[in-house]
Amino acid sequence: MKVFSSILITGGIAFAGFIAMFFAAFSQDAPFFMPFVVTVSVIIAIFSNLVIWGQANKKWFKWGLVSFISLSVISVGGYKINQKRIEDLQIMSRQDVDLSQYTPNHPNSRAVRLQEEPTFKIKDNPPRLDGSTALYPVFAGFAQAVYPEKEYNPYDSAVVSTQTSHAYERLLRDEVDLIFVPEPSKKYIELAKERGKELKMVPFGKEAFVFFTHVNNNVDTLTVEQIRGIYSGNIRNWKEVGGGNGAIEAFQRPEESGSQQALIRFMGDEPIMKPSTERVAAGMGGIIDQVAEYQNKENAIGYSFRYFSEQMVQNGAIRNIAVNGVPPTKETIRDGTYPITSDFYIVTAGSDNPHLESFIEWILSEQGQTVVEETGYVSASGK
Numbered sequence: 001m002k003v004f005s006s007i008l009i010t011g012g013i014a015f016a017g018f019i020a021m022f023f024a025a026f027s028q029d030a031p032f033f034m035p036f037v038v039t040v041s042v043i044i045a046i047f048s049n050l051v052i053w054g055q056a057n058k059k060w061f062k063w064g065l066v067s068f069i070s071l072s073v074i075s076v077g078g079y080k081i082n083q084k085r086i087e088d089l090q091i092m093s094r095q096d097v098d099l100s101q102y103t104p105n106h107p108n109s110r111a112v113r114l115q116e117e118p119t120f121k122i123k124d125n126p127p128r129l130d131g132s133t134a135l136y137p138v139f140a141g142f143a144q145a146v147y148p149e150k151e152y153n154p155y156d157s158a159v160v161s162t163q164t165s166h167a168y169e170r171l172l173r174d175e176v177d178l179i180f181v182p183e184p185s186k187k188y189i190e191l192a193k194e195r196g197k198e199l200k201m202v203p204f205g206k207e208a209f210v211f212f213t214h215v216n217n218n219v220d221t222l223t224v225e226q227i228r229g230i231y232s233g234n235i236r237n238w239k240e241v242g243g244g245n246g247a248i249e250a251f252q253r254p255e256e257s258g259s260q261q262a263l264i265r266f267m268g269d270e271p272i273m274k275p276s277t278e279r280v281a282a283g284m285g286g287i288i289d290q291v292a293e294y295q296n297k298e299n300a301i302g303y304s305f306r307y308f309s310e311q312m313v314q315n316g317a318i319r320n321i322a323v324n325g326v327p328p329t330k331e332t333i334r335d336g337t338y339p340i341t342s343d344f345y346i347v348t349a350g351s352d353n354p355h356l357e358s359f360i361e362w363i364l365s366e367q368g369q370t371v372v373e374e375t376g377y378v379s380a381s382g383k
Contacts, residue, residue, distance in 0.1 A: 002052055009048045017041030032079050043068055099154035099161055102137045104144035106151050112141035112374045120362040121146050127353045129159045130170055131180030132258050134308035135344060136161035138205065139180045141371040142363055165256035168347075172197060177351035178359070180204070182258040182342060183265070197350055203343040204363050206378040208306040208328035209262045210320045210340075214298040219243040221322035224339055230301065231263065233273035238299065251276060251294040251302040259304050262342055305342070306333075307376050333378045344377070 017037055024033035047065060055061050102111045126147045129139055136154060143152055143159045152159035162170065167179040168188040172195055184192075184199060192199045211227060213219065219241055222230075229235035230250050239245045252275035253260040263272065294302035296317050306328045309320060320328050324339050332338035346360055362368050369379040 005052050006049050009052065010045050013041055013045045013048065029079075036075065040072060099133070099136050102140040103154055104140050104147065104152045104159055105149055109140070109144065111137060111144045112371045114145050114367060114370070116367075118145045118362070119365065119367055120358060122355050122359065123148060125353065125355065126158055127177035127351065127356050127359055128175070129178055129180070130162055130167040130176040132164045132167065132182065132344075133161050134207075134258070134305050135180045137307075138372055138375040138377060141375055142359075142368065145367070145371060146359065146362060164258035164261075165254075171347065171349050174349075174351070177348065177353045177356055179347050181345060181347055182262060183345065184347070185256060185261045185264075187256065192349065200348045201345040202347075202360060202364070203380050204346050204368070205344045205372045205380055206333055206341055207344060208333050208338050208341050209259075209266060209303065210306045210309055210328045211301060211303045211323070212309055212318045212320045213301050214296055215317055215319050216298050217243065219321065220319075221325050223324055227323065228267055228270050231267060231272055232270045246299040249276070249295075249297060249300045251300060253303075259308075262305070263303060265342075266340055330376070330378055343380070 017040075020037045020041070021034055024030055024037050027033060047061075047068070050056065050061060100106075101109070103109050104111055126143070129143065131139055140152075140154070140159060147159070151157075154160055161167075164181050167176070167181055168184060168191075170176045171179050172188070172191055183201070189199065211222065217238070219238060222241055226235060226241045230241075230248055231252075235241060236248055237245065238248055250273070252263070252272070294300065301321075306320065309318065322328075326332050326338045328338050328340075333341050346363065348356065348360075363371075364380065369381065372379045
């Protein structure tokens with residue numbers, strides 16, 4: 001009878017553990033909870049069998065059970081506390097940016113409004129727009145000025161931002177007519193050739209590529225050579241660049257992101273070290289390694305575009321690092337003294353939208369460039 005009960009209870013616990021694992025596999029906490037469920041299920045099965053075989057009154061059994069429950073609670077609590085700490089450190093992720101505050105034609109939109117009537121207006125069939133997260137505020141301003149007057153949801157409308165890589169993919173699938181992005185990576189240049197498309201690029205503004213660190217880090221300037229040394233892995237301690245004694249944690253971005261492509265161009269022929277990764281849940285219960293999000297530790301360094309870091313993620317815990325002694329500002333971008341600047345582009349791939357060329361001409365006009373400047377970027381002319 002005891003053998004039958006033991007088999008039955010073990011089977012029931014195994015089934016319950018399988019169901020728990022199934023749900024855990026689809027949660028964002030899968031890397032922790034999947035092995036946790038397996039471990040807990042095995043230990044519960046052991047204790048249950050000990051009860052069946054008359055060991056429940058033993059002193060060691062009671063101490064073991066209390067210890068197991070205590071460790072389980074401590075493990076889950078410790079994990080949740082650590083996750084909250086990591087979330088507080090991850091201040092440069094896309095989720096921190098509420099694009100809805102720039103929704104074109106919303107009464108409280110932060111997108112730039114022209115102080116005069118636009119010289120160009122689209123009455124119907126506006127071009128479908130997409131682009132980088134950091135550029136959404138400026139092209140939302142374009143749409144607010146010349147598109148038919150209605151609200152355009154930043155996630156589901158003719159004016160959206162799906163980030164740099166997705167924007168290029170959508171352009172090459174003819175899902176949008178025009179995108180606002182940094183220079184394309186080799187991947188998208190080759191993909192365009194494969195699909196028989198020509199990427200036409202028109203610069204419409206300038207921006208600084210910036211490096212930032214924790215506000216308490218005492219290193220406030222780095223040379224171009226030092227930054228390349230850090231991201232090649234040749235410089236690994238802050239004391240090597242005038243800081244305190246501490247290992248440098250150099251965060252990177254996913255390969256096809258606009259900022260990662262900017263880093264690749266900045267590094268030139270210097271190879272970039274392998275990025276830090278983190279384990280995350282993937283579809284259908286899988287677990288993958290992805291490039292770790294920036295965590296604002298005192299020994300960390302990360303990078304982005306100036307407007308994104310200063311205006312869109314307004315967090316007093318980080319600060320931009322001067323490069324060659326020059327801070328990244330609109331003035332130093334304009335006069336060319338800041339050494340790492342990038343053009344941003346309007347990119348098309350053969351759309352037949354009838355308003356496309358006129359819209360681009362307006363963006364490059366005095367009014368369009370006013371939107372660029374008042375949003376916080378430097379106009380294409382740099383004036």
